[in-house]
Amino acid sequence: MSGDARASWNDGAAKNAIVEFLTESASESSPRFIPVVDRIAAFDNDGTLWVEQPMPVQAGFIFQKLAQHVAANPSLAEQEPYKYIVNRDEAFLGRVAKQDPEAVEMFLMGVGEAWEGATHEEYEAEVKKFLASNHHERFGRPFTSLVYRPMLELIDFLKEKGWRVYVCSGGGRDFMRAISEDTWGLFKENVIGSAPEFEHRDGKFVRKSEMRGRVALGPGKLEQIFARTGRVASFAAGNGDVDIEMLDSAEFALVIVHDDDEREYASTSGAEKVLAAAKRGGWTLVSMKNDWKTVFK
Amino acid sequence: MSGDARASWNDGAAKNAIVEFLTESASESSPRFIPVVDRIAAFDNDGTLWVEQPMPVQAGFIFQKLAQHVAANPSLAEQEPYKYIVNRDEAFLGRVAKQDPEAVEMFLMGVGEAWEGATHEEYEAEVKKFLASNHHERFGRPFTSLVYRPMLELIDFLKEKGWRVYVCSGGGRDFMRAISEDTWGLFKENVIGSAPEFEHRDGKFVRKSEMRGRVALGPGKLEQIFARTGRVASFAAGNGDVDIEMLDSAEFALVIVHDDDEREYASTSGAEKVLAAAKRGGWTLVSMKNDWKTVFK
Numbered sequence: 001m002s003g004d005a006r007a008s009w010n011d012g013a014a015k016n017a018i019v020e021f022l023t024e025s026a027s028e029s030s031p032r033f034i035p036v037v038d039r040i041a042a043f044d045n046d047g048t049l050w051v052e053q054p055m056p057v058q059a060g061f062i063f064q065k066l067a068q069h070v071a072a073n074p075s076l077a078e079q080e081p082y083k084y085i086v087n088r089d090e091a092f093l094g095r096v097a098k099q100d101p102e103a104v105e106m107f108l109m110g111v112g113e114a115w116e117g118a119t120h121e122e123y124e125a126e127v128k129k130f131l132a133s134n135h136h137e138r139f140g141r142p143f144t145s146l147v148y149r150p151m152l153e154l155i156d157f158l159k160e161k162g163w164r165v166y167v168c169s170g171g172g173r174d175f176m177r178a179i180s181e182d183t184w185g186l187f188k189e190n191v192i193g194s195a196p197e198f199e200h201r202d203g204k205f206v207r208k209s210e211m212r213g214r215v216a217l218g219p220g221k222l223e224q225i226f227a228r229t230g231r232v233a234s235f236a237a238g239n240g241d242v243d244i245e246m247l248d249s250a251e252f253a254l255v256i257v258h259d260d261d262e263r264e265y266a267s268t269s270g271a272e273k274v275l276a277a278a279k280r281g282g283w284t285l286v287s288m289k290n291d292w293k294t295v296f297k
Numbered sequence: 298m299s300g301d302a303r304a305s306w307n308d309g310a311a312k313n314a315i316v317e318f319l320t321e322s323a324s325e326s327s328p329r330f331i332p333v334v335d336r337i338a339a340f341d342n343d344g345t346l347w348v349e350q351p352m353p354v355q356a357g358f359i360f361q362k363l364a365q366h367v368a369a370n371p372s373l374a375e376q377e378p379y380k381y382i383v384n385r386d387e388a389f390l391g392r393v394a395k396q397d398p399e400a401v402e403m404f405l406m407g408v409g410e411a412w413e414g415a416t417h418e419e420y421e422a423e424v425k426k427f428l429a430s431n432h433h434e435r436f437g438r439p440f441t442s443l444v445y446r447p448m449l450e451l452i453d454f455l456k457e458k459g460w461r462v463y464v465c466s467g468g469g470r471d472f473m474r475a476i477s478e479d480t481w482g483l484f485k486e487n488v489i490g491s492a493p494e495f496e497h498r499d500g501k502f503v504r505k506s507e508m509r510g511r512v513a514l515g516p517g518k519l520e521q522i523f524a525r526t527g528r529v530a531s532f533a534a535g536n537g538d539v540d541i542e543m544l545d546s547a548e549f550a551l552v553i554v555h556d557d558d559e560r561e562y563a564s565t566s567g568a569e570k571v572l573a574a575a576k577r578g579g580w581t582l583v584s585m586k587n588d589w590k591t592v593f594k
Contacts, residue, residue, distance in 0.1 A: 037478055037485075120523075164486070177527045181334055188334075188527030189461070198523055200516040200542070205523050212524060213509060219497040226417075226495055226502050227509060228525070230474045230485030245497070 008150040008294040014254075015291065017284040018154065021252045022161045025234075034234050034251060041158050042192070042225055042233035043151070044243050045169035045176060046099075048256050049184070051136065051146040052239075053265040055097045058171045061130045062111055069114040081110045098270035099170055099242045101217050111172070112196055112209040120174065120198065120205040127178040144183050147297045150286075151237070151256075155184060163235065168192040168225055170217035170242060192216060192224045217242040222249060241273040253283035260289040305447040305591040311551075312588065314581040315451065318549045319458045322531075331531050331548060338455050339489070339522055339530035340448070341540050342466035342473060343396075345553050346481065348433065348443040349536075350562040352394045355468045358427045359408055366411040378407045395567035396467055396539045398514050401491075408469070409493055409506040417471065417495065417502040424475040441480050444594045447583075448534070448553075452481060460532065465489040465522055467514035467539060489513060489521045514539040519546060538570040550580035557586040 009015045024030040025039070046052035066085045069076065076082040084092035095103035115123055136146055158165050165186060167176060173193035180186045194215045197208040213227060214220035222245050225233055236243070236250035239258065247253035255278045258267050268275060278285055288295065306312045321327040322336070343349035363382045366373065373379040381389035392400035412420055433443055455462050462483060464473060470490035477483045491512045494505040510524060511517035519542050522530055533540070533547035536555065544550035552575045555564050565572060575582055585592065 040486075164484070174527070187461070189337075189525055191527070195524065197510060198520055200519040200523070205520070213494060222497040223495055223502070226497070227492065228486055230471070230488070 006153070008153055008292055010291055010293055012291055014284055014286045017252075018157075018254070021235075022157060025251070026161050032251070036162055038231060038234050039161070039163040040225075040229055040231055040233045041155075041163045041165045041235035042168045042221075042237075042246055042250075043155070043165070044221075044238035044240065044246070045167050045171055045193075047239040047258065048237055048243075049147055049151050049167065050143065051139075051264060053258075053267060054137070055093070056099075056171060057131075057143045058175050059093075059096060060134065061127065061175065062107065062114075064130065065114050065126070066110050069110075081106045085110070099217055099240060101215060101220075101242070104170055104217060105215055108194060108211065108215060109209075112207075112211065115196070115207050116209040118207050120207070123174060123207060124178050127175050131179065144179055145297055147183055148256075148292070149294050149297045150292045152184065152297065154237075155186070158235065164190070164229075166190050166192050166225065166228070166233070168216055168221050168233075168246065170194055170215055170220070192228050194220075194224075219245050221246040238274065240270050242270075244274050244277050247274070247283060248277065248281065253278070253281065254286060255283055256286050257288060259287050260292075260295070262289075263295045264288055303450070305450055305589055307588055307590055309588055311581055311583045314549075315454075315551070318532075319454060319460075322548070323458050329548070333459055335528060335531050336458070336460040337522075337526055337528055337530045338452075338460045338462045338532035339465045339518075339534075339543055339547075340452070340462070341518075341535035341537065341543070342464050342468055342490075344536040344555065345534055345540075346444055346448050346464065347440065348436075348561060350555075350564060351434070352390070353396075353468060354428075354440045355472050356390075356393060357431065358424065358472065359404065359411075361427065362411050362423070363407050366407075378403045382407070396514055396537060398512060398517075398539070401467055401514060402512055405491060405508065405512060406506075409504075409508065412493070412504050413506040415504050417504070420471055420504060421475050424472050428476065441476055442594055444480055445553075445589070446591050446594050447589045449481065449594065451534075452483070455532065461487070461526075463487050463489050463522065463525070463530070465513055465518050465530075465543065467491055467512055467517070489525050491517075491521075516542050518543040535571065537567050539567075541571050541574050544571070544580060545574065545578065550575070550578065551583060552580055553583050554585060556584050557589075557592070559586075560592045561585055 024032040025034040046056040070082050070086050077086055096107050155165050171193050173191055173195035176191045176193055177188040180188055180191045195212045197210055197212050198205045216224040232249040234251045236247045237254040238247050239256040258265050321329040322331040343353040367379050367383050374383055393404050452462050468490050470488055470492035473488045473490055474485040477485055477488045492509045494507050494509045495502045513521040529546040531548045533544045534551040535544050536553040555562050
């Protein structure tokens, strides 16, 4: 990329395609020119900006909370989705890990109920405490240090070229907002994700159980991006099947391929369809193994 | 204000207070310093950025649409809110004009139904056609030329000082987005307002009848700003009672006083409470008559 933002990318097709697109899209004389108003970039989070194996970071946070919630409300132990969580039901948890929309929706219903009535400040403090006191089981490091350095460089490069950069994840909007400014250098308002409705009561923002719009997966990603920006993203980056609609609507689509068992993970589970779509659409594939000099921040 | 942005403001207490706050809030050594992340400004629209007399611009647009909708669906003529619209019920329309939350909510329910199933492109084309083919009854000019020049200058001044500027109105998000870039110089994503949910279907964003969150009036303004930005606005400008919560949550609150019957309107109807709150809170009052050299764009 430009300046320091070049440092973690190896020369190759992916880097070339990115530099070429971001240069041409800023040039009025190019057929690939993108007007300033349309320079919106959207990045998926789990597996695109940080490690999502063996499960998305937020899933661990939610498991912990729901277990506490069931302990405090024992009658829930037999109900969905609590019974799956308490019994660590492999099939269900596997579906959540792969961001299967139905499982994620059920999971988020549990989330809605567990945090209903919490103030935003309370919720944010819980997120920060979780991230400060838990390490990744394989790497033994805080999750926020397992953010991909090349992607942070790409975010900076996009900003230099006049793009407004958003993160759009099926994960929780407010979970991500707790880290967006320190970790990604993106304002909270640049984070789009699944979120509950809030009510302003007695000077506080209080979480309600119902969601604000759909889960930001699949077509839900487009709906959330549109609600926020009034547009689709012209530049999109993702790594899973739930990113297909967002990638397909973009002028330039980037797909992170997890093929680096040594430094990160090698897995195409939950990415079969997006890899096929990338091939059909001529999207830019990023091989973690070959295209990145450095993986982590 | 600074440079050209000074042009339309007379010297006086209001201008001084604004310049002082925006200078001090950018200075780390000042007790009024506002960290960059918190530099969010929110402006009400009707009566704060453009003329809202004799009724909000969007109300005319909606009356027209609902009359067509009832003509196409005659059984609606006896139902709320259609019967009020068709019969031009003064009491109801007066409540809408004053942005009474209950009347606005009912009004928006009608709006939701009238445009249900319309694509975003269709809706935006209708807005643009309305604005291009209707003039203000008193001034005989297009509505978009009745935007207040001093407020546009203030928006530019805020941007210069590193503020992210949002418009937050009880009016329709997508109605305002149709004009935000050309008229205010603000990206669509900087517009916060009342909005329907959308569904992405067959490559189009299609309007649903239900709303996304509450109407952006009173506490609803705070909720919509929080959903968008994760914060409250540190700088807020408004002119009506429905702006009180937003103004009260800000470090600096500006209230436009409509006291200029000659160049615009003199009316405190619907602003009685905000003027009292301004007095109690030491908010900055802007006299349209005395503080503005030029009123319109």
